[in-house]
Amino acid sequence: MNTVPELFESIVARRGTEPALIDAEGTLGYAELNTRINRLARRLIAHGVGPDSLVAVAMPKSRELIVAIMAVLKAGGAYLPLDPEYPAERLAFMVSDARPVLLLRSSSVAPLDAGPEELVLDDPAFRAACAAGPGHGVSQDERRSVLHPDHLMYVIYTSGSTGTPKGVAVPHSGVRDMAATQAAFLRAGPGDRVLQWASISFDAAFWDVCLALLSGAALVTVPAEDLLPGHPLWNTLLKYDITHATLPPVALSETDAEDVLPGGMIMSTGDSCTPTLVRKWSRARRMFNGYGPTEVTVGATIAGPVRDAGDIGIGTPWSSKKVHVLDERLRPVPSGTEGELYIAGTGLARGYLDRYPATAVKFVADPFGPPGTRMYRTGDRGRRGPDGELFFAGRVDGQVKLRGFRVELGEIEARLAAHPAVDVAVAVVRGELADAHVVGYVTTTGPVEPADLRAHVAESLPAHMVPARVTLLERFPTLANGKIDRGALPQPDAGVPGLPDGGRAPEAVEADDRAAVVCAIVRDVLGIAEATVADNFFQLGGHSVQATRLVARLRERFGVAPSIRTVLEAATIGELAAAVESRLPG
Structure with missing residues (x-):
């Protein structure tokens, strides 16, 4: 069993009466969920979906979204997630770049101006047509061709250093390893409730879905506003009696740990976990720290349970994975010495969709593996401790993590520089965790307001990439070699006037x-x-x-x-x- 449909069907066969999906509408058991997935999958096959077919999915968080994703995979296709909250220009770019054969959306999501055939899944006529179809399992014979682990599973777009996002094409081949790692460390199963927190546009959402549906646990899905860090997320954890949650440090830092996940599991991922967060969340529950770029099947290493508040590592590689710490000549560095992290083994992406030069730069021959194998050059610095534990030590390039999101500052700079009034643009990150934000600096060739520049960026980039402020400069500070001195850029003007009410009730x-x-x-x-x-x-x-x-x-x-x-x-x-x-x- 090496593909998502095979692994899911094995759970359904054993856990058909167990809860599989929980939301405000109620509970779906594994057998009922599987029936809905099978019926939609057959409709997708009838519309031409098969192995290596790409299907765009544009829906808000809901049970229908989970059914749609699983149905695409059951049909043999791969899903292209489109977060409806993203700017229309960015969604249109992803569709035109990836060229999916079909777009699935709900009626709450506006149609794309140009693109593939669209199916509105909550249209009453379409629902009736699905309900009339057979609900038993989809066999290999029913698919347009046999589904293999090397076939595509999803394509997720990441920020691009050149100003253009890249689609990461991930096959099924790493799913079995991921599910085995989840079972060995996180131990979700029947009776447990897994929170689906991450946006569908990120591979962490796939981790949430698999942690539940490939283990026999129940997946809990709620609207995005009920997942906002702080009281909304705390209330959701409490209300739905969540036992397993995977959250970025920014969410952990803003959310109260009291009374939630008692005896359960919390996993930090997406950014550096701090000793403060470990002290806060490791009490009364098992806590793990995970690491892995989008270019592998969600993750590569896991640490935990972590309890002390010392130097927080990223753990050891998953089974069937290897993580090398190498110097600039691809030679292993001694224990305790920093080098660049390279990931090898199962679960590597095929590469970047239709971007062969970029793929060749980042996916390189593995000198430590069998002939023909590859490893992924992460661009992350790290070191290995004496006991084999790996530690993250920052980036070697301009990529940053911003509140859990992977961001190439070059993409923001390119968008700012595309404004006709901008001469040179630089983007930097100020603050940490929940306070982290992008600040833009520009020199201009004509009059322009900072608000206009922010609006220009927001037309094509998601909200987390839009600079919180843009500062206009007469000239940039420079180093002796003439390069821009980013460390000398002025802090944006800030002030916090006192409250004008004199403390009255x-x-x-x-x-x-x-x-x-x-x-x-x-x-x-x-x-x-x-x-x-x-x-x-x-x-x-x-x-x-x-x-x-x-x-x-x-x-x-x-x-x-x-x-x-x-x-x-x-x-x-x-x-x-x-x-x-x-x-x-x-």
């Missing part, structure tokens, strides 16, 4: 004063000098984590607060102030 503050207080809280949360009732929280540089902080601060100040959804949808800070006032007594 909420009910004693007049409406106009309340709006001023809300503006002051926004300035404090974002660390900026100005925020007016006419401004938009996110256009000022706010992100989803800071939105949860804002709600907490408003509740602390006024005793009431708007919902997270209200913050996400509010056009202005004035609307937020009105929402606060509407909730005050009297």
